[in-house]
Amino acid sequence: NAGVTQTPKFRVLKTGQSMTLLCAQDMNHEYMYWYRQDPGMGLRLIHYSVGEGTTAKGEVPDGYNVSRLKKQNFLLGLESAAPSQTSVYFCASSYPGRAHEQYFGPGTRLTVT
Amino acid sequence: AQSVTQLGSHVSVSEGALVLLRCNYSSSVPPYLFWYVQYPNQGLQLLLKYTSAATLVKGINGFEAEFKKSETSFHLTKPSAHMSDAAEYFCAVTMNTGFQKLVFGTGTRLLVSP
Numbered sequence: 001n002a003g004v005t006q007t008p009k010f011r012v013l014k015t016g017q018s019m020t021l022l023c024a025q026d027m028n029h030e031y032m033y034w035y036r037q038d039p040g041m042g043l044r045l046i047h048y049s050v051g052e053g054t055t056a057k058g059e060v061p062d063g064y065n066v067s068r069l070k071k072q073n074f075l076l077g078l079e080s081a082a083p084s085q086t087s088v089y090f091c092a093s094s095y096p097g098r099a100h101e102q103y104f105g106p107g108t109r110l111t112v113t
Numbered sequence: 114a115q116s117v118t119q120l121g122s123h124v125s126v127s128e129g130a131l132v133l134l135r136c137n138y139s140s141s142v143p144p145y146l147f148w149y150v151q152y153p154n155q156g157l158q159l160l161l162k163y164t165s166a167a168t169l170v171k172g173i174n175g176f177e178a179e180f181k182k183s184e185t186s187f188h189l190t191k192p193s194a195h196m197s198d199a200a201e202y203f204c205a206v207t208m209n210t211g212f213q214k215l216v217f218g219t220g221t222r223l224l225v226s227p
Contacts, residue, residue: 004156040122042203042217043157058214090156100145100164100207100215104156 002026004105006091012111013081021076021108023091031094032074033058033102034066036087043090049074050096081112115140117187117204119218127226132176132191134221136204139185146187147205147215148178157203163187174198199225 007022023032030051035043045058049068063085065077074093078085088109092102120135138144145164149157161172168180174197178189189202204218 040219042219044217045214048214092157100147100162100205101159102157102215104158106154106156 004091004093004103006089006105006108008108009106010109012113013078014113015082017081018077018079019081019110020078021089021091021110023074023076023093023105024072025074025091025093025103026072027093027103028071029093029103030071030096032068033092033094034064034074034076035090035092036060036085037090037107038087046076046089081110083112086110086112115144115206115208115216117146117206117216117218119202119204119221121221122219123222123224125224125226126194128196129193132189132194132198132223134189134202134204134223136178136187136189136218137185138187138204138206140206140208142208144206144208146178146180147207148172148176148187148189149203149205149217151201151203151220153200160189160202194223194225196225196227199223 004025033048034046044060047066049055052071055066067075091105094102116139118137147162148160150160151157163180171177176191201222205215
C-alpha cells in the first residue's frame with residue numbers, strides 16, 4: 001500500500017515551458033486535491049476533485065489546469081510556467097465526508113527560472 | 114469565511130520543556146479543527162482533530178489540543194519536548210457541513226535544542 005505518490009520529486013523549468021505533475025493514490029479515495037506550499041503562506045488549494053471526471057477551482061487556480069480521468073490519478077498541468085509558480089506542490093486524497101482527514105503525498109519541488 | 118491564525122512562525126524550546134503552539138480560528142459556523150505536522154522533506158501528516166466531541170483531544174506522539182469556544186482557540190501542547198518533535202506544525206479549519214475544504218494556517222516551525 002503506497003498511499004499517495006507524486007511524480008516527479010524535483011523539476012527545474014524555464015519560463016514558458018510546460019509540464020504535468022502526476023498524483024496517484026491506491027486507497028480508493030473519491031476526493032483528491034492539489035496544494036502549493038510557499039514560505040510563510042502555509043498550504044493553498046489550487047484545484048480539487050470530488051470524483052472521476054470532475055474538477056473544481058480552489059483558492060489559487062490561475063495558471064494551472066487539472067484532469068481526473070481515472071479515480072486513482074489526478075494530474076496538475078502548467079501550460080506556460082512562470083517564476084511565480086516556483087513552489088512545493090502537494091497532492092492529497094480523502095474519503096467523501098471525511099475531506100478533513102487528508103492523506104498527503106511527499107511533494108514535488110518545482111523551480112521556474 | 115473561515116480562517117486560522119498561528120501566532121509565531123518559529124518557536125524554540127529545550128528538550129524536556131513544555132511545547133505550546135498557538136492557533137486561533139475564525140468561523141461563522143461550528144468548526145472542525147486540526148493540527149498537521151510536516152517533517153523535513155515530507156508531506157503533511159494528521160496529528161489530531163477536533164470534530165465536536167470531547168474538547169480535549171489527544172493525538173499521536175504525546176500531543177494534545179483543547180478546543181476553547183470562548184477564546185476561539187485550539188492550541189497544541191506537549192508536556193515534554195523531544196528532539197524528534199522538531200518539525201513544522203499547521204493548524205487547519207473546516208466547516209462541519211457541506212464540502213469540507215481545509216483552510217491552513219501559515220505554520221509554526223518548532224525548534225528543539227538539547
